[in-house]
Amino acid sequence: MSLTETQVIYLEEKANLIRQSIIEMLLEAKSGHSAGPLDMSDIFSALYFHILRHKADEPTWSERDRLVLSNGHICPVLYATMAHSGYFPVSELKTLRKFGSRLQGHPHREFLPMLENSSGPLGSGLSQAVGMAIADRMDNGKVNKKFIYCLLGDGELDEGQNWEAFMLGAKEKLGNLIAIVDRNNIQIDGFTDDIMPISPLFDKFKSFNWHVQEIDGHNMCSIETAIETAKAVSDKPSIIIAHTVPGRGVSYMEGRYEWHGTPPGISNVEGAPDKAKQGEVALEDLRTLHGRITSEHK
Amino acid sequence: MNLNPKIFDKDVEQVPIRKGFGEGLVLAAEKNKNVVGLCADLTESTMMHLFKNKFPERFVEIGVAEQNLASVASGMSAMGKIPFISSYAMFSPGRNWEQIRTTICYNDRKVIIAGSHAGVSVGPDGGTHQAVEDIAITRVIPNITIISPCDAIEAKKATLACLDVKTPVYLRLAREKTPVITTDETPFIVGKAQIFYEANKALLKKERIDVGIIATGSLVFKAIMVARNLEKKGIAANVLNLSTIKPLDTEAILNLAKEAGAIVTVEEHQIAGGMGSAVAEFLAGSFPVPIEFIGVQNKFGQSGTPDELIEHYGMGETHIMKAVERVVGRK
Numbered sequence: 001m002s003l004t005e006t007q008v009i010y011l012e013e014k015a016n017l018i019r020q021s022i023i024e025m026l027l028e029a030k031s032g033h034s035a036g037p038l039d040m041s042d043i044f045s046a047l048y049f050h051i052l053r054h055k056a057d058e059p060t061w062s063e064r065d066r067l068v069l070s071n072g073h074i075c076p077v078l079y080a081t082m083a084h085s086g087y088f089p090v091s092e093l094k095t096l097r098k099f100g101s102r103l104q105g106h107p108h109r110e111f112l113p114m115l116e117n118s119s120g121p122l123g124s125g126l127s128q129a130v131g132m133a134i135a136d137r138m139d140n141g142k143v144n145k146k147f148i149y150c151l152l153g154d155g156e157l158d159e160g161q162n163w164e165a166f167m168l169g170a171k172e173k174l175g176n177l178i179a180i181v182d183r184n185n186i187q188i189d190g191f192t193d194d195i196m197p198i199s200p201l202f203d204k205f206k207s208f209n210w211h212v213q214e215i216d217g218h219n220m221c222s223i224e225t226a227i228e229t230a231k232a233v234s235d236k237p238s239i240i241i242a243h244t245v246p247g248r249g250v251s252y253m254e255g256r257y258e259w260h261g262t263p264p265g266i267s268n269v270e271g272a273p274d275k276a277k278q279g280e281v282a283l284e285d286l287r288t289l290h291g292r293i294t295s296e297h298k
Numbered sequence: 299m300n301l302n303p304k305i306f307d308k309d310v311e312q313v314p315i316r317k318g319f320g321e322g323l324v325l326a327a328e329k330n331k332n333v334v335g336l337c338a339d340l341t342e343s344t345m346m347h348l349f350k351n352k353f354p355e356r357f358v359e360i361g362v363a364e365q366n367l368a369s370v371a372s373g374m375s376a377m378g379k380i381p382f383i384s385s386y387a388m389f390s391p392g393r394n395w396e397q398i399r400t401t402i403c404y405n406d407r408k409v410i411i412a413g414s415h416a417g418v419s420v421g422p423d424g425g426t427h428q429a430v431e432d433i434a435i436t437r438v439i440p441n442i443t444i445i446s447p448c449d450a451i452e453a454k455k456a457t458l459a460c461l462d463v464k465t466p467v468y469l470r471l472a473r474e475k476t477p478v479i480t481t482d483e484t485p486f487i488v489g490k491a492q493i494f495y496e497a498n499k500a501l502l503k504k505e506r507i508d509v510g511i512i513a514t515g516s517l518v519f520k521a522i523m524v525a526r527n528l529e530k531k532g533i534a535a536n537v538l539n540l541s542t543i544k545p546l547d548t549e550a551i552l553n554l555a556k557e558a559g560a561i562v563t564v565e566e567h568q569i570a571g572g573m574g575s576a577v578a579e580f581l582a583g584s585f586p587v588p589i590e591f592i593g594v595q596n597k598f599g600q601s602g603t604p605d606e607l608i609e610h611y612g613m614g615e616t617h618i619m620k621a622v623e624r625v626v627g628r629k
Binding site for chain 1: 334355356358360361363365366368369370371372373374375376377378379381396397400401404405406
């Protein structure tokens with residue numbers, strides 16, 4: 001089952017709205033991460049507006065799919081997507097990182113109980129997702145009534161705990177578990193190849209006995225097809241390596257690791273407009289796109 | 299208190315505290331179908347095999363991966379399970395402290411962390427396996443309960459009681475055989491400390507006791523022996539079994555401090571940050587009295603027999619006795 005052109009345009013427009021919200025949130029917060037949230041907006045749009053079984057008006061619905069965000073620092077994309085899905089008012093997004101806000105700098109269930117997990121310290125989300133998938137198997141056997149999704153960063157794979165979880169997931173044959181890695185090739189200190197080479201990822205995951213796919217993480221049809229393929233794999237967990245462009249959609253941020261942990265508007269970065277203009281230019285870039293993703297509409 | 303009537307006999311029965319955990323876990327699993335057990339390749343040593351044998355479908359072998367152990371349990375808790383995880387205290391909560399802090403406590407997912415082989419009495423394995431820092435590193439975490447049972451029977455009751463505790467729990471267990479102090483009839487309530495030895499004030503012709511000894515875990519027995527021997531020296535000492543270290547039973551500690559005017563704390567743990575520190579933090583702010591601390595003094599453990607090590611690190615009966623004399627002299 002692949003997406004119709006109307007569905008693709010709908011999801012791309014949602015992704016574009018999410019990106020605009022991310023920029024607006026970060027401008028207001030004056031701190032936070034830009035590149036990862038922007039590059040994961042297409043996947044979040046596909047998940048929340050097409051793939052996930054969830055109910056915004058009943059966040060604790062027991063039969064919902066679970067989405068575990070392991071790299072908590074990209075939470076602006078999670079918050080923006082949840083708001084646009086109806087979990088809470090879009091106007092609340094501007095409270096990000098402010099005192100008393102439900103939208104903590106890194107996700108915290110105590111403040112926003114509708115989250116599946118608190119995160120920030122890297123490398124422990126996949127373990128939690130594995131635990132959820134094991135518990136679901138205990139209750140429902142091998143019939144996949146719900147799926148457990150885990151979103152990871154690529155830099156985060158430096159953390160050894162991930163590999164403990166990869167081994168356990170394969171040992172337990174968790175066909176109800178689908179992990180997606182944001183392969184944007186950057187981390188805070190630089191490019192992943194310079195900081196800690198993790199390639200070849202495909203071969204690594206395959207040797208850990210996971211079902212592995214590689215996709216363009218900005219192509220709605222690829223995202224949807226890969227997840228549907230992963231759902232059909234019943235005897236092992238699946239992982240999708242989503243190749244993304246960090247900072248996607250904002251011209252001066254694309255491909256630059258400097259924007260990993262920097263919001264627009266507070267510092268002059270090489271290749272970017274003056275800091276006073278960064279917000280305006282970013283929003284102009286996004287509004288001009290109007291949800292058009294080149295890989296879909298050429 | 300319905301304590302073991304044979305407690306002062308030379309042949310008092312001795313059972314490892316961790317065995318009480320193993321038996322208690324089976325009872326908890328029989329009582330609640332959501333109980334699951336996870337272990338990091340130490341199933342028999344932590345006595346989780348009793349549970350595994352009876353409920354194999356509710357057991358998960360994690361392998362030697364304590365960080366994964368903690369976070370997988372968090373995920374299972376999120377799905378409605380009541381996970382008990384076991385390993386040696388040095389590895390859990392030692393190795394996986396941040397996972398316990400973030401994915402269990404901060405995340406508000408109830409998991410029961412059973413840390414066996416706490417203290418130097420682990421013996422021949424040596425210092426790498428002797429957790430004497432575990433109370434310090436867990437009690438600084440918000441949203442956790444810490445229970446340190448004094449014998450196997452109390453450990454069994456504590457394990458079962460974990461079902462009704464709202465927060466994550468650290469259950470501190472010891473490896474070696476420990477004299478059985480309590481009986482099935484001894485009351486046990488999480489968060490309640492109890493006087494396990496009351497000085498015979500009439501015999502000593504005293505209106506008040508001279509010292510309060512607050513002990514936890516495997517050394518409660520020695521504290522009781524000391525209190526009894528002190529009567530021969532004319533010193534009246536009560537022993538408070540502080541089995542729940544967090545939250546502190548401040549009422550029981552305050553009452554003891556008010557009556558005795560001097561406190562000795564006894565634990566198989568570093569003095570820095572341990573149970574004694576918790577008691578001192580409370581009393582310093584509410585009713586300051588002289589305190590002496592029995593525990594490990596800024597040292598790592600080593601190989602030896604449990605008795606040799608307890609003596610070497612200053613936690614024997616003579617050390618407790620001397621600490622009592624010192625603190626009484628400071629009043």
